[in-house]
Amino acid sequence: MNDALLGIIGDRPATRTIALAILDAWPDHARYLEKSLSARTVSELQTTELLAQAALTLEGARLPELAANYRWTCDRLREEELFFHREGRYRLTTFAEADAEVYSNDAYMERYVDGLLLSQVMWYNHVASCTYYFTQAPGLIPSDAKMLEIGPGHGLMTYLAVRDFGLSAATVWDLSPVSVEHTRSALARLGIGSVNCAVRNALSVSETDDKFDFVVLSEVLEHIEDPAEVMRKLRAIVAPQGLVFVNVPINSPSPDHLYLMRTPDEARDLLRKTGFEIMSEAMFATQGMKLERALKNAVTVSVCMFARPV
Amino acid sequence: MERSAITAQLTEIMIDVFDLDELEYRDDLSAADIEEWDSLSNIRFMVAVEKEFGFRLSNSEIESLKNVGEMVDLIERKLA
Numbered sequence: 077m078n079d080a081l082l083g084i085i086g087d088r089p090a091t092r093t094i095a096l097a098i099l100d101a102w103p104d105h106a107r108y109l110e111k112s113l114s115a116r117t118v119s120e121l122q123t124t125e126l127l128a129q130a131a132l133t134l135e136g137a138r139l140p141e142l143a144a145n146y147r148w149t150c151d152r153l154r155e156e157e158l159f160f161h162r163e164g165r166y167r168l169t170t171f172a173e174a175d176a177e178v179y180s181n182d183a184y185m186e187r188y189v190d191g192l193l194l195s196q197v198m199w200y201n202h203v204a205s206c207t208y209y210f211t212q213a214p215g216l217i218p219s220d221a222k223m224l225e226i227g228p229g230h231g232l233m234t235y236l237a238v239r240d241f242g243l244s245a246a247t248v249w250d251l252s253p254v255s256v257e258h259t260r261s262a263l264a265r266l267g268i269g270s271v272n273c274a275v276r277n278a279l280s281v282s283e284t285d286d287k288f289d290f291v292v293l294s295e296v297l298e299h300i301e302d303p304a305e306v307m308r309k310l311r312a313i314v315a316p317q318g319l320v321f322v323n324v325p326i327n328s329p330s331p332d333h334l335y336l337m338r339t340p341d342e343a344r345d346l347l348r349k350t351g352f353e354i355m356s357e358a359m360f361a362t363q364g365m366k367l368e369r370a371l372k373n374a375v376t377v378s379v380c381m382f383a384r385p386v
Numbered sequence: 387m388e389r390s391a392i393t394a395q396l397t398e399i400m401i402d403v404f405d406l407d408e409l410e411y412r413d414d415l416s417a418a419d420i421e422e423w424d425s426l427s428n429i430r431f432m433v434a435v436e437k438e439f440g441f442r443l444s445n446s447e448i449e450s451l452k453n454v455g456e457m458v459d460l461i462e463r464k465l466a
Binding site: 107108111150158161373374 | 403417425426427429432433
């Protein structure tokens with residue numbers, strides 16, 4: 077293993093285990109991992125280890141396959157990057173297209189979901205965004221908050237919140253019954269059995285529905301054809317003193333990303349123009365690149381915002 | 387187009403894409419020599435070359451390039 081990479085990881089065994097597995101499957105990825113890990117603060121390295129432990133708890137038994145699927149996923153993402161920089165747009169624009177190519181393709185989804193799980197550990201902007209959420213949310217959300225996460229994936233954001241945020245209740249929603257079952261199973265393996273997991277379309281909410289104190293949408297809005305419509309609807313179920321956390325990547329081509337935002341202001345407007353006031357925000361570019369340079373080169377930036385209803 | 391003109395244009399592209407203050411061109415320059423040259427910036431480099439010289443690179447052409455000199459050879463062939 078690359079000595080420099082080993083030195084950066086230090087005494088973080090889960091991170092080391094995953095990095096080694098990836099390098100076994102993809103030796104040429106060493107330089108990327110070294111750069112990604114060297115950009116991290118101590119706090120971000122601690123989050124990395126926490127996420128690595130969770131990833132190993134979820135899928136550690138099939139780590140070599142997971143690492144191979146991470147490489148496969150990165151290959152797909154490079155194809156989307158090439159299209160994006162050539163054409164200046166995301167390849168797909170409708171949910172029907174993404175459903176046909178990705179969500180309804182079981183073989184594709186199995187590899188893609190594995191790849192995304194390891195990206196949560198190994199990509200700088202993912203870990204930095206998670207660290208921001210993990211360190212800022214406890215000081216911003218009400219005590220005994222009722223939390224709702226929409227589009228939870230492996231459920232890692234809900235897992236961290238249930239573990240550390242002093243919630244009174246947690247609920248997750250997804251459109252897909254398969255995804256809901258996947259999240260329920262993942263949370264159970266992480267030792268979190270108390271989460272209400274439901275098949276629910278965020279567009280179906282109304283003023284009479286139960287209110288939530290903390291609503292989380294992490295890497296969800298870019299998968300939706302009209303994310304502003306979703307935020308306008310969700311405004312109705314955020315409690316008056318409640319908070320939303322939105323993490324949305326800009327300039328982020330991916331096989332199932334539909335809604336392209338090119339600037340931080342376009343991401344902010346998703347909240348400002350739909351009934352929210354941004355309380356706190358942070359931005360994290362791929363590989364820890366400086367924001368100005370990332371925006372100039374249309375490189376992915378994760379835009380994280382805590383906002384309250386106004 | 388003269389090879390020297392191609393290398394001059396390529397050097398300007400690399401300075402811009404890899405955010406360099408300056409760059410002394412060599413045929414054997416590769417990703418190992420430039421810290422900012424990684425798999426993602428390589429895509430932007432390839433697309434910048436396509437736009438500058440007016441042709442499309444195939445995936446196999448992109449994957450087979452080992453250094454900048456091979457890129458200049460490829461550009462010469464494409465423009466011939």
